Amino acid sequence: MINKNRIWLLLQGKGIKLGRLEVLKLANILSNFQRFVFDYGRAKGIRKDYMLLFLEKIGEGSVDIQMLSKPTFHPAPIQAIEFIERLTVSLEDVEEAKRIVTSEFKQDGNLIIQSLKKVEKFWSQDALTVTIGVGAERPEKVVVLTPEKRDKIITLRKEFEKQYAELIRGVILESKFYGDTRRFEIITPDGEKIKCYYNPKENPELENIVYSYIKKTVEVVGFLEEKGRVKNMSVTEIKGWDNVELSGEFAGYRLKKPIILKIEYDNFNNVWCIENKELELYGCGDSLDEAIETAKVNFEVLIEEYLLESDEIMSKKAIELKNRLAEHVEVSKLG
Known part of the structure; x- marks a missing residue:
């Protein structure tokens, strides 16, 4: 009928x-x-x-x-x-x-x-x-x-x-742009590799998004499946992820306002780096956590050499950096 x-x-x-x-x-x-x-x-x-x-x-x-x-x-x-x-x-x-x-x-x-x-x-x-x-x-x-x-x-x-969905963060290392099911591999901040899959017919906009973020830090939303030690994700959304925010307490000091650190990944040396150029704060490591730990050490140095130092023996540029640091952190150390 x-x-x-x-x-x-x-x-x-x-x-x-x-x-x-x-x-x-x-x-x-x-x-x-x-x-x-x-x-x-x-x-x-x-x-x-x-x-x-x-x-x-x-x-x-x-x-x-x-x-x-x-x-x-x-x-x-x-x-x-x-x-x-x-x-x-x-x-x-x-x-x-x-x-x-x-x-x-x-x-x-x-x-x-x-x-x-x-x-x-x-x-x-x-x-x-x-x-x-x-x-x-x-x-x-x-x-x-x-x-x-x-x-x-x-x-x-x-x-x-x-x-239902989960969010992972990392860097897109490689991709496959052919066949009915496309895929790319992401390495997370702690070094874990996850294969991510999407269907270009179902999500045609993802093709250009993946291409534009190759070798860059991203947030990927999707459905994670674990088979033994292997993790795969069915992807629903991808967007850029380029910074981490420090707030509350950092390196033993109370922060008066958040510090934004830009994230970068060195694909050749497999190293994570973070930076805030305005505060001259940097850190690198094999994982994002290691990069943050390195930044803590550098932050303590900045406090001691600038915030706790007298203006009388500092240059004009050094005083400007001191003032920028003072906007973010209390001088008295916690504990």
Whole structure:
């Protein structure tokens, strides 16, 4: 039996000029909508080809897009739209929204976060409102993905990331930019190596991000899996990580305000280094902890040679450094 129910995407707003929409914007909406439908089918254990959608017609004026699923009676693509409707209604209550998502996606944290990222990408934005409906003809009952609720989708995704995802920090050493599953290796501040994997079709933006951060310090968010001594991570997000903040107490002195240290990794000598040029504070070591310990020793020297020294025997530049140090640290040593 052939399913005659069409899935409608109705696009309106200032982003559409004279009935036209930029090809890349339309492609982004359609591709992420299809990928979300695939994810929904995966959560339900349904064959991917049953979730495949076919573009049937694009209307004039506001952009009206009609899609049909594969000629089959399988209701799963329509159920994916019904899920979006329930999710939209529940967004005012984060806990209820989490319950709905978890029940549909069987507590698969990785799949939940990946799916919500796709929903974010086809959700309405300020200049473009996306409306979804189902029907043989243009539907009267529709679900409006209001731009005002987009932040709630993002908040919901972040809530799941707190619950399921893990964060590791380190340096991207090498990468593999071919095949369906791409990977890169990261070395953590304590010298542990972890292989990180991502699918360029599911996360096309990660390709350029990984490339831009090769040999640089990063934070990687994803799902960690341990097999004996080997650790692998399925990656959901990558961002730069270029500093550590010292606060509270450091090298036995109370800090009045935080000290920011820039992080660098020497790929040739496998050495971690930190620095604050303004305070002339440096430290290097085989791990980040060793670099911080070295910085502690240098910090004590700075205190003794500048903060505890009399201005009368110091140069103008030395006094300037002393004053900068005084902004961060109390002279009296703890304990």
